[in-house]
Amino acid sequence: MFDGPEPASGGPAREVRTTCPYCGVGCGVVATVTADGGVSVRGDAEHPANRGRLCSKGSALADTLVPGEAGGRLLHPEIGGRRVSWDTALAEVATRFSDTIAKHGPDSVAFYVSGQLLTEDYYVANKLMKGFIGAANIDTNSRLCMASSVAGHKRGLGADAVPGTYADFETAKLVVLVGSNLAWCHPVLNQRLLAAKAEHGTRIVVVDPRRTASVDGADTHLALQAGTDSVLFNGLLVHLHAQGHMDAAFVADHAAGLDEALAAARADAPDIATVARRCKLSEAEVAAFYAEVATTERVVTVYSQGVNQSSQGTDTVNAILNTHFLTGRIGRPGMGPFSVTGQPNAMGGREVGGLANQLAAHMGFTSDEVDRVRRFWNAPRVADKPGLKAVDLFRAIEAGTVKAVWIMATNPAVSMPDAGRVRRALARCETVVVSDCIHDTDTGRLAHIRLPAAGWSEKDGTVTNSDRTVSRQRAFRAFEGEARPDWWILTQVARRMGFGDAFGYESPADVFREHAALSAFENGGTRAFDIGALAGIGHAEFETLAPFPWPWRAGGQPEARLFTEKRFFTGDGRARFVPVTTTPMPRALADGALLLNSGRLRDQWHTMTRTGLAPRLSAHAPEPCLDLHPADAAARGLSEGGLARIVTVAGEALARVHVTDAQGLGTAFLPMHWTDRFTEACVIGRLVDDEAVDPHSGQPDLKRMPATIHPYRPDWTAFLLTRRPVEPAHGGYWARRAVAGGHLIEMAGTGSVPCEADADWLPGFEPDGAAIEFSDTARGGWRKAWLSDGRLEACLFVTADGRLPGRSWLAGLLAADGLEDGARGALLAGRAPGARADEGRIVCSCFSVGVNRLIAAIRDGGLTSVAEIGAALKAGTNCGSCVPELKEVLRHAHQREVA
Structure with missing residues (x-):
């Protein structure tokens, strides 16, 4: 059995350098572990990505290390909800997958994995599925965030490779943020950019339909019509060429396809007037932007999910690349296209073939590449064709052609578009295996077999960030319960399926060495990804491995910047201009409908299984809020703080209303993070259908969903403070967040005010202690609190008139060991005795x-x-x-x- 790190036991505090598990910035973290096991974190001043800075999420990492069941951990293997031994669980997984393959063939099974996995985990999963099961049905949630950038890079650059480095943010003269709210989604990079602006006068242009937090530090905001980024950049290509701002030597010697790309761009965006009309910008705005790009040599174009998560995301990526090729602004300091990754190891996953349309080490499915991987792995059944991409994968599960699926470190029952379809598919699937560190997830509830995976602080291996920097994620805590690393779990199943000779790994270093060796195997500079210099790394060297960028070829040095020699990873070494035509919006916008956009919040991460544990990360945006322009809110009878019902062809949701002129007219924004564990009424995946996907990348369109929005007028409102999580079942609105000492659940519903006898509306709510209560007949409600040994266990306030007391003081009582003098009497009034400052939101x-x-x-x-x-x-x-x-x-x- 793999034992992992030793638990802390006496002695002085120790420091461990590791990497943050959140976004693709890949910040270095120093974790300090005290003798009693306490953990604190700070930014690693020696890490090249963050130089000591951390964002709010990274700063609160220690707050999320809640042990055991209190932290929601999956502690033991389970089959059918019953605890079993590892041997029993592993044998069951191996038997089910082997039997399914024997009866229905290798394409009847699939893996769905995640950028939360370490590269070593990803490598073993890919090798097992594509090399030894013999199908390519392994895809990753990176399909939802980075697939369009991958496809665009491969078409234009010949490889899935970000050309530059974070240092380019600081040496550029102009940085253009396209569909990237850097200030909230990658705050440490934003701080580096703002520091460059203060020190060197770097100019910043934000291209985004919303006035996001990133606009605050920008010189210009182009609030274009959603979905018209490709029009803007097609027009830029036309303008640059017409005004003579072309690097003729670069285009002649190092690029191909300009004539075709120009012809398509001229048809799409022939002049500034057309661009302005289609993008809903003024001609002056467009002309000024084009002039600034034309006359500034060092330009970096940063793009993220606003570009990628679109049914034309790949074409938009290539429209951006085209402008850099025309001007030769690539391969040199302070210039180039820059894709900012959403997940901590989205790039590491792609290095080992985590997507269904690629093999390991940046290889594809040509006969030569398949043969190369077959020989390296000594695997006679290597998949010879792409597998099912995420949307098609879950459709195949629904159709019954995929009969067994293993889901690792992700929550597709929430995050996938048309989450209702995904849930139906998993509910009817013959075998659903879920590996996760969290016990109760929306997806885990649909699993036949649950396997407890190691979490951040326990996992050991490598990750790759957005600028190709490989960093070590090191373990500094013992495994919770019987949790084990994903690579180990996969290795054990592979051995039980009869593939033991190829899966003899005993440590993450063993996997890393093989991964490095494959990257260099018959490469000779033909593939961008190559870390062959580390193919012979020893265990001690692996332990102390410092961050480095790839490629790092045998006998060479790590290369922070690509294409310095102006040679690309295409057959003839030339960059490829790609013709781009802007396609119509995939879904018609009916009268009165708004265009619904989704995205991240500042302090939350994905489906909140980690950040949702930290009270301070839930305090900034405690409930899911629908952002609306004041005119759109007024036209629908909606006001600040009210509730709205959101209806699309895929489903419905309820959310709190936030009225702001930062939101564009005719559009709405809803965060992506909430799940059934935090509010059953506002799962974004239930609102977005899966009909519109990018034809090149398979990436779903998550930014442009027509929605009708109406007021939701409750007959009663309530809130519950409790030490244990509760999931109300009254059929209306509720939202739960962590507070110090427990949970705060906001509720609203229609019909008669719930009475204490209506136990069904709060299933499982059975607080300890004696109760005190107050019937508020004037407001048509009631209040009740439960006390045990002088400590507040829970309190519930219900009213029909919408007026409820503030939550801060009451939440503070929940965190206290006991009630102060006078607090008991003031408890049901909801007001602190005497003067006491309320922190507020x-x-x-x-x-x-x-x-x-x-x-x-x-x-x-x-x-x-x-x-x-x-x-x-x-x-x-x-x-x-x-x-x-x-x-x-x-x-x-x-x-x-x-x-």
């Missing part, structure tokens, strides 16, 4: 600074700038992602003073 999550404390400090201290706020309260001095909101609070505080 958290603005700065890094230092837990709320809006009420900010306003008081601004007024009492006469603060006039964000810098003064930082000096007084520390707010905004860490990751900086709250700075735009601090400016808003400052502005409103002074406006109220003037009024």
Whole structure:
């Protein structure tokens, strides 16, 4: 049995260098583990990605290391919900998959994996499926975020390879952010960019339909019509060529296909007037942007999910690449296209063939490449054709052609488009295996077999970030329960399926060596990915391996920048211009419908299985909010803080309303993070259908879903503070978030006010202790609290008039060991005895600074700038992602003073 790291036991505190498990920035983290097992984290000042900085999520990593069942961990293998031994569980997985393959062939089984896996986990999964099962039905949730960039890079560059490095953010003269809210989704990179702006005058242009937090630091915001990015860049290509801003030597000697690409661009965006009309921008805005790009040599174009998550994402990537090829702005410092990854190891997964349409080590399915992988692995059954991409994979499960699926470190019952279809598919699938560190996920509830996987702090291996930097993720805590690394679980199943000779790994270093060796096997510079210099790395060297960029070829040095010699990974070594034509929006927008967009919030990550454990990360956006332009809200009878019903062809949702002129007219924005564990009424995957996918990448369109939006007017509202999580079942709205000591659930519904006897609306809610209660007949409601040994266990407030007390003081009581004098009597009133400051909604999550404390400090201290706020309260001095909101609070505080 693989034992993993030793638990802490006495002695001085130790420090372990590891890597953050969140976004693709790949920040280095120093974890300090005390003798009693306590953990604190700080940014690694020696890591090239972050140089010591961490965002709000990274800063709170220690808060998410909640042990055992309290942290929601899956601690033991289970079959049919019953605990079993590892031997029993592994044998059952191997038998089920082997029997299915014997009866229905290798294409009847599939893996669905994740950018949360380490590269070593990914490698073993890919080798087992494609090399020894003999099918390519392994796809990854990177299909939902990075597939369009992969396809665009391969068409234009000949390889899935980001050309530049983060240092280009600091040496560029102009940085264009396209569909990238860098300030919230990659805050550490945004801080590096803003520092360059302050020091060197770097100009920033944001191209985004929404006025995001990234606009705060920008010089220009182009609020174009959603889905018209390719029009803007096609027009830029036409303009640059017409005005003579072409690197003729580069195009002649190092690129191909310009005439065809220009012809397509001229048909799509012939002039500035056409671009302005189609993008819904002014001609002056377009002309100024084009002139700035034309006259600035060092331009970096950063793009992310606003480009990728579209049914024409690949073409938009190539429209961006085309402009860099025309001007020769690639392969040199401070210039080039730059795809910012969403997940910590999306790139590492692609290095080992995690996508269904690729083999390991950046190889495809040509006969030569299949033969090469077959010989290296000594695997006679290597898959010789692409497998099913994510959307088609779950459709095949629904149709019954895929009869067994193994899902690792991801939650497709929430994150996939048409999540209802995914749930139906898994519910009827003959065998569903889920490997996860979390016990109760939406997907896990549909599993026949659950396997406890190691989580961050226990896992050991490597990850690759957005600028191709490979970093070690090191374990510094013992495994929870019987959890084990994913590579180990896969290896054990492979051995039980009869493939033991090829899966003799005993450590992640064993896997890494083989991965490195394959990357160099018969490469000779023909493939971008090559870390052959590390094919012979020893265990001790692996333990101390410092971050490095690939390629790192045998006998050479790591290469931070690609294409410096102007040779690309195509057959003739030339970059490829790709003709791009903007396609119509995939779904018709009916009268009165709005265009629904989805995306990330500042302090949450994916489906909140980790960040949802940290109270300070839930305090900034405690409920799912639908952002609406004031005119759109008014036209629908919606107001700030009310509830809205969102209806699409795929499903319905309920969300709190946030009215803001940062949202474009005719559009709406809804965050992607909430699940059935946190609010059954607002799972974004249930609102987006899976009909529109990019024809080249298979990536679903997650940014442009027509939706009708109506008021939801509840007859009653309530909130519950409790030490144990509860999932209400009243059929209306509810949203749960972590608070210190427990959970806060906001509720609203229609019909009669629930009474205490209606136990079914709060299933499983059985608080300890004696109850005190108060019937609020004037407001048509009631209040009740449960106390045990002088400690608050839970309190429930229900009203028919919509008026409820503030939550901060009551939540503080839940975290306390006992009630203070006077607190018991004030409990059901919901108001603290005497004067007590209420923090209010958290603005700065890094230092837990709320809006009420900010306003008081601004007024009492006469603060006039964000810098003064930082000096007084520390707010905004860490990751900086709250700075735009601090400016808003400052502005409103002074406006109220003037009024």
